[in-house]
Amino acid sequence: MTDALRLRSRILWHLAWLILLAGLLLLAPKLDVYILYVLTIVCLNVILATGLNLVTGYTGQISLCHAGFLGIGAYACPLFMIHCHLPYLLALLLGGLVAGLAGLMVGVPALRVRGLYLAMVTLGFGEIVFLVLHHWQGLTGGPLGLEVPAATIGGLVIEGDLRLFYLFVIAAVVLIIIARNLIDSKIGRAFRAISHSEMAAQASGVDLPTYKTLSFALSALYAGLAGGLYSQLLGYLSPDPFGLNESILYLTMVVVGGMGSVAGPVLGASLLALLPEFLRDFKEYQDFILSAVLLVVILFLPSGIFGLGRSGWAGLRGMIRERGLTGGAGG
Amino acid sequence: MGFLEIANLTKSFGGLVALNKVSLEVAQRQIHSLIGPNGAGKSTLFNLISRTLKPDSGRVVFQGRDLLALAPSRIAGLGIGRTFQSVELFNDMTLLENVLVGRHISLRTGPISAALRLGRFRDQERRGREKALELLRLVGLEKNQDQRASGLSLGQKRLLELARAIAVDPQLLLLDEPASGLNDSETRELTVLIRSLRDQYGVSILLVEHNMRVVMEISDQVSVLNHGVKIAEGSPEEINNSPAVIEAYLGSQDYASCQGN
Numbered sequence: 232m233t234d235a236l237r238l239r240s241r242i243l244w245h246l247a248w249l250i251l252l253a254g255l256l257l258l259a260p261k262l263d264v265y266i267l268y269v270l271t272i273v274c275l276n277v278i279l280a281t282g283l284n285l286v287t288g289y290t291g292q293i294s295l296c297h298a299g300f301l302g303i304g305a306y307a308c309p310l311f312m313i314h315c316h317l318p319y320l321l322a323l324l325l326g327g328l329v330a331g332l333a334g335l336m337v338g339v340p341a342l343r344v345r346g347l348y349l350a351m352v353t354l355g356f357g358e359i360v361f362l363v364l365h366h367w368q369g370l371t372g373g374p375l376g377l378e379v380p381a382a383t384i385g386g387l388v389i390e391g392d393l394r395l396f397y398l399f400v401i402a403a404v405v406l407i408i409i410a411r412n413l414i415d416s417k418i419g420r421a422f423r424a425i426s427h428s429e430m431a432a433q434a435s436g437v438d439l440p441t442y443k444t445l446s447f448a449l450s451a452l453y454a455g456l457a458g459g460l461y462s463q464l465l466g467y468l469s470p471d472p473f474g475l476n477e478s479i480l481y482l483t484m485v486v487v488g489g490m491g492s493v494a495g496p497v498l499g500a501s502l503l504a505l506l507p508e509f510l511r512d513f514k515e516y517q518d519f520i521l522s523a524v525l526l527v528v529i530l531f532l533p534s535g536i537f538g539l540g541r542s543g544w545a546g547l548r549g550m551i552r553e554r555g556l557t558g559g560a561g562g
Numbered sequence: 563m564g565f566l567e568i569a570n571l572t573k574s575f576g577g578l579v580a581l582n583k584v585s586l587e588v589a590q591r592q593i594h595s596l597i598g599p600n601g602a603g604k605s606t607l608f609n610l611i612s613r614t615l616k617p618d619s620g621r622v623v624f625q626g627r628d629l630l631a632l633a634p635s636r637i638a639g640l641g642i643g644r645t646f647q648s649v650e651l652f653n654d655m656t657l658l659e660n661v662l663v664g665r666h667i668s669l670r671t672g673p674i675s676a677a678l679r680l681g682r683f684r685d686q687e688r689r690g691r692e693k694a695l696e697l698l699r700l701v702g703l704e705k706n707q708d709q710r711a712s713g714l715s716l717g718q719k720r721l722l723e724l725a726r727a728i729a730v731d732p733q734l735l736l737l738d739e740p741a742s743g744l745n746d747s748e749t750r751e752l753t754v755l756i757r758s759l760r761d762q763y764g765v766s767i768l769l770v771e772h773n774m775r776v777v778m779e780i781s782d783q784v785s786v787l788n789h790g791v792k793i794a795e796g797s798p799e800e801i802n803n804s805p806a807v808i809e810a811y812l813g814s815q816d817y818a819s820c821q822g823n
Contacts, residue, residue: 237708409677416676416683417662417669417690424652424663430614431650436638436667436730445673491654 252404259396267392271464273504274399275457280484280496281403281410282453287482288490289419290446291426292341293350296357297481300451302364302473303330304458306371309379309468319382319389323459330455331448333360338447342440357478364470377468389463399460406453411493413449422446423491483521487528489535498537564623565590565766566611566734571620573606580606582790583620588734588768588783593760595769595777597801598787599811604770605647607787608738611768612644613637624734639667643727644736647770649719653712657703657722660711661694664729668693697725701755717748724755734766735759741773749773753780778802786810 259267279301286292308326311317317325333356340352364371371377382389389398413419421442424432429439462468480503488499503521510517532539566588573581581603588594596604609615611622613634622629624640632640643664652660662669669690675683698704701721706714711722720740727735737756741749757780759765771777777784777798784801786794788810794801801807 412677412679413673416687417666417671418673418676420655420659420663421666423655423659427652427654428650431646431652431726432663433634434612434638434644434646434650435664435726436635437663438633438635449673 252400255400256397259393259400264392267396269504269508271392271396271399273501274396274403275461275464276481276484276500276504277403277497278399278406278457278460279454279481280488280500281407281493282450282457283481284485284490284492284496285410285413285422285453286446286450288485288492288496289414289426290422290443292443292446293346293353293482294337294447294450295350295354295475295478295482296337296360297450297454298473298475298477299357299360300330300334300454301458301461301477302360302470303333303451304455305462305465305468305473306364306377306458307455308459309377309462310370312380312382318384319463320384323456326459327452327455330458331452334448334451334454335444337451338444341443341447354475354478357475361470361474364473371470372468374469379462379466379468382463395464398463402456402460406456407493407497410453414493418442418445426491483525487525487535489537491534492537492541495535495537499535502536564588565625566768567621567623568607568611569621569623571607571610571622572618573603573610573615574618579790581610581617584787584790584792586785586792586795588766590733590766591760591764592782593756593767593769593780594783594785595771595781596785596787597771597774597777601789602787603790604787605738606790608736608768608770612642612736638730638732641731641733642736643730643732643734645720645723645727645738645740647738647742649716649723651711651719651723651726654710656708656710657698657714658691658694658707660722661697661725661729662690664697664726665690665693666730668731694725694729697728698722700728701725702751716743717745720744720752721755724752728759728763728765732765734768737767737769737771739770739772741771741776749776752776756780 255270262270279297283294283297286294304326307329308319308322311322311325312319315322337353337356341349344352365373367373368375384398387394389395414422421432421437424435424437425439425442433439465472484499484503485496486499487502488497489495506521506524507517510520513520528535534541564587568587569585570583571581571585572579572583584603584607596607598604606615610617611629613629613632617630624642627640629637629640652663655663669686671683671686674680695704695707698707701724703718703722703725706718711719714722720743724737724740740756741752744752753776756767756769760767769777769781781798784796784798785792786801786804786807793806793810794804796804
């Protein structure tokens with residue numbers, strides 16, 4: 232019976248994802264250019280939050296430098312295209328790997344420090360990336376900027392909002408599926424085990440150094456890939472979108488949406504990308520409202536909005552079942 | 563050469579010598595219990611063997627391999643499983659997933675085959691799940707396989723932890739007060755289970771336990787610690803009649819009440 236239940240809930244989930252995806256893809260050509268742009272940003276944030284969720288949500292290691300990894304990917308990808316004349320997809324992949332390598336480097340101190348101290352280490356790393364992007368003008372152009380060459384994939388030039396949007400959606404879907412697959416494997420279980428009890432994880436044979444650094448590297452790889460995509464959306468790079476504020480924003484997405492679930496970061500990323508659009512009329516209160524949302528979630532919803540939805544759903548089902556039982560007993 | 567050899571193990575915390583040149587040997591297919599009044603150094607010895615603590619001096623050799631030279635995560639790979647006095651479960655994970663973490667080493671899949679769900683991954687995962695389910699069945703928790711570990715009672719949690727420890731395919735199990743917090747019927751089930759692990763699976767067990775009835779009932783060999791020193795060793799009957807042991811426990815609530823039982 233549990234098998235049947237599990238299968239049914241899995242089918243329902245897949246169906247929900249498919250409908251969402253099909254709706255997005257079919258509606259896209261009819262959408263207003265601006266809305267399309269916002270949705271593209273949503274996809275970008277979803278990729279980033281999904282990656283950040285691997286290290287923070289599942290492995291329980293805080294990172295305040297994901298905008299830095301995003302920046303590394305965003306610069307590395309066009310630089311590979313310009314200097315090595317690589318095709319876009321290859322440059323994108325390599326840019327992601329460079330960011331992943333940087334993640335590996337950050338993962339090493341994560342073996343020694345935790346909590347607040349790890350937050351400081353990652354914060355410091357993020358600032359270093361930001362400063363390097365700013366001051367290594369020979370490579371990055373610094374504040375003057377870097378022009379991003381247009382991408383072509385298999386002879387198709389990725390230009391125009393629609394093609395860009397499709398590229399982002401496909402990347403987001405592929406990366407979410409891969410994240411889900413990893414989480415449901417011994418790797419993801421090792422991540423989750425570490426966040427609950429390092430002692431028990433080790434006693435089961437989980438090597439802490441390997442899996443902590445792997446989780447940082449994977450998470451940074453996601454951010455790096457997001458960066459390579461982002462560079463195409465921006466067209467012209469400057470270091471500004473890769474600072475501490477953005478890192479905190481990405482962390483907020485994961486926390487608000489719900490750490491340690493696949494749907495949570497998707498929800499959080501969408502919400503936090505869309506919220507400013509809805510709050511456009513109250514621009515001066517935006518930060519205030521965002522902070523208030525974050526506070527409420529941290530204080531009252533430890534597993535985020537998605538967690539709230541899930542427990543609400545479980546509670547509802549429990550209630551229905553109870554009613555049914557008492558009704559049966561009465562009859 | 564013994565199965566598990568502990569030689570001259572010493573550990574002090576600040577000025578307190580928790581363990582003073584303790585040596586003991588656990589033989590294959592035996593249940594070896596470690597008893598002693600509170601603060602005798604049982605848990606310290608236990609944590610030294612499982613590499614949770616580092617000793618000041620001494621040796622721990624398992625089947626000819628020096629355990630103290632290994633990283634804590636390598637211990638499981640040698641065939642040593644353990645449970646924790648404080649029950650360390652992965653609370654947000656299901657029972658099945660908890661046991662699957664115990665199968666970590668025997669599941670051979672790389673990141674790529676896991677990310678893309680290649681045939682090799684599916685095959686390994688299926689086998690892992692079958693084995694995990696079998697272990698849940700062994701401890702009587704298979705019906706709760708999809709439940710989260712946090713929802714279990716203490717007795718069930720101890721059983722789940724045991725299942726996870728058995729999942730590493732151990733030749734030696736280190737059980738840290740597995741019966742503490744259990745009621746009588748749960749304790750009886752646990753006793754039967756521990757004995758069957760020795761008899762049917764050939765596992766050796768090093769047991770730290772306060773419940774004297776359990777210790778006297780299932781042990782092949784008992785070592786007694788007091789103030790960090792081993793004061794006696796022998797069969798349960800020998801220990802029961804040993805003047806040194808009775809003296810160590812004299813006036814201690816522990817032993818008086820357990821004898822009363």
